[in-house]
Amino acid sequence: MSTEEAAVSTVNNFLKNIIEEDLKNGKHGSVITRFPPEPNGYLHIGHAKSICINFGLARDFGGRCHLRFDDTNPAKEEQEYIDSIMESVKWLGFDWGTHLYYASDNFEQLYQWAVYLIEQGKAYVDDLTAEQIRAYRGTLTEAGTESPFRNRTVAENIDLFARMRSGEFPDGSHVLRAKIDMAAPNINLRDPVLYRILNAPHPHVGDAWKIYPMYDFAHGQTDAIEGITHSICTLEFESHKPLYEWFLDNLPIPVRPRQYEFARLNLTYTVMSKRKLQELVQKGTVSGWDDPRMPTLAGIRRRGYPAASVRTFCELIGVGRSDSWIDVAILEECVRSELNETAPRAMAVLRPVKLIVDNYPVGQVEEFSAANHPQKPEMGSRTLHFSREIWIERDDFMETPSKGFHRLTVGGEVKLRGGYIITCTGVVKDADGVIVELHGTYDPASRDGIHTADGRKVKGVIHWVAVDSAVSAEVRLFDRLFSDPNPDRGGADYSQFLNAASVEIVSDAQLEASLAHSTAETRFQFERLGYFYQDPTDSRQESLVFNRIVTLRDAWVTKK
């Protein structure tokens, strides 16, 4: 399981207060929560919030958290999703130990409870079509009407339900419904469907069943079976709570899990619904569920976000009940602060232009030692090569500098990070006026600081890579998938807000030699550019591919 330690949280929220109270007054001896995904898609950052809440609460109060697949609808569920979900939860740093469960493991018990309800006269088999059931349900402001099949005898219901189970009827021909109240103001209580016929193989229980319980009939009871004390879900399930409790009240179940709801995570510049994410995948807008631009945990992981930064984010945003939109910038800030501490520094030139140091001896190579982290000597150092020709960033030179620009200009000087101070002496352009190379001279006495021989202080420091030992690589510069902060807003077609520049492939970046044999899992800070991570699926020793995780903050860009 994961080796990462999720730290105990110290921030307060209403769920903690409830649990603290329940523990203090003896309502519960310990806390048991659960994370109950349906395996019908990949987990996303919104699920991370739920995972952190559920596993976090269990951790903070010395209880436990179950991983439970809410697999009651085989029409949408697949083993691929089950696998990916377990992967993602583990990656996030949480451990369910031996407590892996499937709602489908309880199908026999659930069936018996359904029979019990029938025997009590509290459930009946309905022959109405789906459309008829909808029409009979009424509207938000008008009561529904009772099904003509509502008053079948217990014996008839038992018989019909057994035959539904045995596969005697086609899909959609019958359902089992609870007999509650067709006039209930809460529509969920208007004789909700308990079971439907589905002749579909199930990823976990195979073809054992022809009928499957609905979420409402499975969730609370499964919570009870597992001994869940606090069943935490998102706000949209709040109107289901009376039903959740109705089943617990009307079935011979001794324990009482309690449902609590919190506001789901909304993040700016992305979409979060499984349907939309699936659409992005199916339409080929992104390369897959794990496309590094996706808000899925698989995508975030592939992009290079450290799991710890996602946990920090979930901790930081808190838990409440009001609809909220969190700015992705906060997530990005969590990533930066984690990586600033942990990422070794290196140099890479994304858009190289050659700088020839005319007064440096042809063929000479020097080796400089450079710290892997400016504030952490314990992270060691690596060797940099310097020679007559070096690559520098095209953006770090301006022929006619804008106000405040303090990098290279003709006649100006700049410090090469970890190297010499360089003075630019000339520009060579091709017929189209495009700069093909720069010329300059170096000051041999300037290795140790940013002060020139005559005591002046050089303002600009730029990154560079020696041409001879440089390693060429592909670098993928990812940006936000959408250009609008709320691509979902107003039911508009979110695809119109896709950011056309959400990925830029730089095919010939030049990296410092030390990166050639770097560990694939290491996240680097390419100085002055951002944090980068070898793409886990496409990068090869002989053809490196780096993903940009996130840029560095840039006060210069912000100011401009």
Add this chain to the structure above:
RNA sequence: AGGGGCGUCGCCAAGCGGUAAGGCACCGGAUUUUGAUUCCGGCAUUCACAGGUUCGAUCCCUGUCGCCCCUGCCA
């Protein structure tokens, strides 16, 4: 009057009758061989609005306004 929920700084969010925490963002300034990091300082006389109770209300009551969820044989 269908039912349920929510409204505290630009974005989140503590607070639970005793006189507005914190984070992010933003604005200053210092340090810095990353225009990074770090560090200091600033940033709600006010808690959707209007009444009421109280010595005292963001917290209690009433009303108004705004937003979200619910009419799947999805979860």
